[in-house]
Amino acid sequence: MYKKSKQFSRQRELVDMRGFTLLEIIIALAIFAVVMVLVSGGLSMVVRAEEQIHVREHRLAELQFAMLIIAHDMEQIVNRPVRDETGALENALIVNPNANKQLVFTRGGVINPGMLYQRSTLQRVAYGVTDKQLVRYNWAVLDRVENSQPTSRPILQGVTNFSVDRLNERGELIGQGGDANMLPVALVVHISLGAEGEIHRTFALPGVMSNVSL
Numbered sequence: 001m002y003k004k005s006k007q008f009s010r011q012r013e014l015v016d017m018r019g020f021t022l023l024e025i026i027i028a029l030a031i032f033a034v035v036m037v038l039v040s041g042g043l044s045m046v047v048r049a050e051e052q053i054h055v056r057e058h059r060l061a062e063l064q065f066a067m068l069i070i071a072h073d074m075e076q077i078v079n080r081p082v083r084d085e086t087g088a089l090e091n092a093l094i095v096n097p098n099a100n101k102q103l104v105f106t107r108g109g110v111i112n113p114g115m116l117y118q119r120s121t122l123q124r125v126a127y128g129v130t131d132k133q134l135v136r137y138n139w140a141v142l143d144r145v146e147n148s149q150p151t152s153r154p155i156l157q158g159v160t161n162f163s164v165d166r167l168n169e170r171g172e173l174i175g176q177g178g179d180a181n182m183l184p185v186a187l188v189v190h191i192s193l194g195a196e197g198e199i200h201r202t203f204a205l206p207g208v209m210s211n212v213s214l
Contacts, residue, residue, distance in 0.1 A: 059196075066156035067201065069136060070189060073125055074203035076107040079183050082124055083143040093183055095164050101126035101137060103164045103187075126150065127162065134159040134191065161192035167202070 079092045094104040104126040124144075126137040137150040166174040166184035174184055183205055191199040 062156060063199070066134065067199070069155055070127070070201075071203065073105075073107050073136075074187060074189075075206065076109040077105050077183065077205050078108045078122065080106040080122055080142070082106060085144050085146050085148060095166060095187075097163055099128070100130075101128040102162055103127045106142065124150075129159050129162045130154075132159055133157055134162055156191070158193050158196065159191060160194045161190070163190045164188065165190070 077093065081092050082090050084090050090104070092106050096102060096104075104124070106122055107125050108122050110121045110123045120142055122142055124139040124142055128135055128137070133154040134156040136153050136155050139148055139150045141148060165188040167186040167188060168174050169185050171186075186202055186204045188200065188202045193199070
């Protein structure tokens with residue numbers, strides 16, 4: 001009787017020590033694989049979302065910087081005609097949607113501390129679109145000579161169209177037949193960014209009355 005009891009106990013110990021079967025291991029590995037797929041998929045979504053946020057933040061900073069440059073120029077526009085390379089007189093402000101440089105104007109506010117440099121505090125500036133880039137141009141001199149070339153600087157990528165409207169004191173559009181010798185009350189800048197949409201910004205020119213409806 002004692003011998004049988006001892007043998008039965010030994011058999012139970014062997015059963016307890018036998019470990020996992022192959023089927024149990026396969027099931028455990030399958031569950032582990034499913035969990036890892038779910039976890040890795042979630043991590044991938046988080047990484048992609050973070051990358052998209054960084055891209056959008058960079059794009060927003062680029063847009064804000066470009067609009068800051070444009071605003072700084074617009075706030076300094078002055079009524080100072082210039083002479084081009086041929087000696088012909090150019091108006092202080094030129095809006096030509098069919099030209100390579102759609103917007104050309106004279107602006108002030110160029111810093112010349114202590115008049116250390118032999119140059120004016122005025123500057124001739126232009127804007128135009130080249131290869132889907134909004135480019136800012138500026139000339140070193142106001143009244144140009146034959147070899148005067150502007151310095152160009154792209155300030156915004158992905159631009160499909162750039163246009164400018166002029167407004168009078170009643171907030172109405174000034175057609176092409178308006179007086180080109182007079183500065184408008186305000187300029188409306190339109191920037192198309194393809195699938196991203198459009199930007200429309202109105203800039204009141206210096207000296208504009210505060211009660212003008214824009």
